Amino acid sequence: AEKKSSEKTYIINTDTTFAPFEFENDKGQLVGIDMDILKAIAIDQNFVCEVVPVGFSAATTALEAGECDGVIAGMSITDQRKEKYDFSDPYFDSGVGMAVLADSDIDSYEKLNGQNVAAKIGTEGCKFAESIADKYGFTVTQYEDSATMYQAVLAGEAVACFEDYPVVGYEISRGLGLKLLPTIEAGNSYGFATMKGENPELVEMFNKGLANIKANGKYQEILDTYIAK
Numbered sequence: 001a002e003k004k005s006s007e008k009t010y011i012i013n014t015d016t017t018f019a020p021f022e023f024e025n026d027k028g029q030l031v032g033i034d035m036d037i038l039k040a041i042a043i044d045q046n047f048v049c050e051v052v053p054v055g056f057s058a059a060t061t062a063l064e065a066g067e068c069d070g071v072i073a074g075m076s077i078t079d080q081r082k083e084k085y086d087f088s089d090p091y092f093d094s095g096v097g098m099a100v101l102a103d104s105d106i107d108s109y110e111k112l113n114g115q116n117v118a119a120k121i122g123t124e125g126c127k128f129a130e131s132i133a134d135k136y137g138f139t140v141t142q143y144e145d146s147a148t149m150y151q152a153v154l155a156g157e158a159v160a161c162f163e164d165y166p167v168v169g170y171e172i173s174r175g176l177g178l179k180l181l182p183t184i185e186a187g188n189s190y191g192f193a194t195m196k197g198e199n200p201e202l203v204e205m206f207n208k209g210l211a212n213i214k215a216n217g218k219y220q221e222i223l224d225t226y227i228a229k
């Protein structure tokens with residue numbers, strides 16, 4: 001469809017490296033479950049949006065500064081965040097896991113005593129790590145994005161990292177030299193976020209479009225593209 005000059009282009013910020021939700025493919029294109037869901041919903045609901053990959057904490061900062069209209073970034077719907085943001089209906093269930101080197105003998109939080117762990121700024125994984133750091137006697141170093149956080153563990157700067165398990169699990173399945181501990185914490189679901197009260201029509205369109213792409217099979221098709229059955 002041709003774009004009318006009066007038509008608003010919504011600016012949507014996202015993370016940089018958060019596969020399988022958003023990541024650059026080998027052609028340099030930003031792809032992933034979030035990207036495809038948003039595109040399918042925009043087509044279904046007939047709105048125009050431009051996606052900008054800025055990083056997770058930068059995305060929420062930009063949202064709060066009014067520099068973008070919404071954030072889709074594997075963003076967990078939490079009660080605390082609901083005080084500031086309007087969330088769409090949940091579109092993916094997730095939670096936080098702890099990953100260590102593939103040959104590490106760390107198999108419990110107790111073994112983190114006296115060690116340093118890595119986490120990503122502004123995330124639920126970071127919040128969880130900090131919430132148990134004193135109890136188990138470890139320190140937390142924060143990283144800007146998931147890729148540098150994994151690198152810190154591979155390089156031995158940290159003995160573990162806390163990250164959403166579907167995300168680190170995806171990287172492990174693609175050859176990242178880490179392993180996930182079986183315990184999953186801080187279970188939550190991902191939602192699309194806007195500032196509270198700022199873009200109610202956008203959240204409404206997202207919800208309607210999400211329901212439609214679930215009903216017509218597009219949503220499942222997108223998941224199947226990125227997650228092996």
Ligand code: GLN
Pocket residue numbers: 015018056073074075076077120122123124125164
């Ligand atoms: N789901 C996590 C959160 O909302 C991490 C999101 C991300 O790193 N993109 O905190």
